[in-house]
Amino acid sequence: MTQCKTNDIRCRGRIVKSLCLYHYRRARYSKGMYRNLSSAEKEQAVSLYKSGLSSPKVAAIMGCSVSGVSSLLRKEGLSRPRTQTHLLGAKMPSSHVEKTRKRMTGNKHSLRTRLRMSEAHRKRLKDYIRKEPQNKLIRKSIEYKLWREAVYKRDNYTCQICYKRGSITLNADHIKPFALYPKLRFSITNGRTLCIECHRATPTFGANSRQKVIA
Numbered sequence: 001m002t003q004c005k006t007n008d009i010r011c012r013g014r015i016v017k018s019l020c021l022y023h024y025r026r027a028r029y030s031k032g033m034y035r036n037l038s039s040a041e042k043e044q045a046v047s048l049y050k051s052g053l054s055s056p057k058v059a060a061i062m063g064c065s066v067s068g069v070s071s072l073l074r075k076e077g078l079s080r081p082r083t084q085t086h087l088l089g090a091k092m093p094s095s096h097v098e099k100t101r102k103r104m105t106g107n108k109h110s111l112r113t114r115l116r117m118s119e120a121h122r123k124r125l126k127d128y129i130r131k132e133p134q135n136k137l138i139r140k141s142i143e144y145k146l147w148r149e150a151v152y153k154r155d156n157y158t159c160q161i162c163y164k165r166g167s168i169t170l171n172a173d174h175i176k177p178f179a180l181y182p183k184l185r186f187s188i189t190n191g192r193t194l195c196i197e198c199h200r201a202t203p204t205f206g207a208n209s210r211q212k213v214i215a
Contacts, residue, residue, distance in 0.1 A: 035064060037072065045069055046076055111146075118142035135179060147186045148172040155193035162198055169196040177204045 037045065041062060048058045055073065059066040092100075109117070118141070138144055151172045158165040173194045176184050184190040199205055 035068075037062065037064060037068065042072055045072060046078070049073060049078060114142055138185065143186055147188065147191065150188050151191035152193055154188065158193060159195040159198055160192045161194060164195045170194070171196055171199040173199050173202065174204070 041064075045058050045062050045064075048061060049055070049069070053061075055069045056066050059069045062069070152170065156165070157170060159170065171194050173192050174181070174185070175190050175192055178185055181190070194202070
């Protein structure tokens with residue numbers, strides 16, 4: 001294993017440019033790389049970026065870290081389109097997918113993060129012609145997912161007919177059909193928790209419904 005050139009008990013195992021991570025960062029701090037920019041320096045960094053220079057080049061000129069420049073540009077609302085177009089549509093290696101899956105297993109995004117992800121997704125698809133039916137798009141929306149979670153939580157994840165609890169086949173059923181009562185689609189009082197067997201036995205499930213459309 002590569003050893004850090006310094007003989008210090010505070011050395012870390014990760015080696016960066018022949019130094020451990022502790023001494024590498026300490027050397028960068030001593031050179032002022034991780035310092036707070038003044039107001040004048042921030043204006044200069046923004047002007048350099050607007051002139052066409054990249055974030056690393058701006059950081060080299062200002063004598064600060066690239067992360068500090070990137071954070072400043074994000075606060076100013078400055079961003080550029082992705083230049084690495086060769087990565088668009090490319091799939092991640094299966095090994096990376098598996099590592100990400102293990103890392104994220106059991107973790108849940110906060111409500112704020114989910115709403116921001118949904119809004120960003122809608123902006124990306126704003127000019128894209130969707131061929132899916134409108135009802136299907138609504139069922140994929142964040143509003144519908146939050147309604148479904150609220151119904152599950154209210155019913156304590158228990159089927160309201162056979163009282164089976166905690167099944168992975170639970171469904172959120174609309175008491176008054178989804179397609180016939182658009183104003184009640186996100187009403188929690190119009191929802192109930194059913195297992196898949198009980199849901200399929202209801203008269204309003206899919207093709208079982210023979211009611212006329214109510215205006």
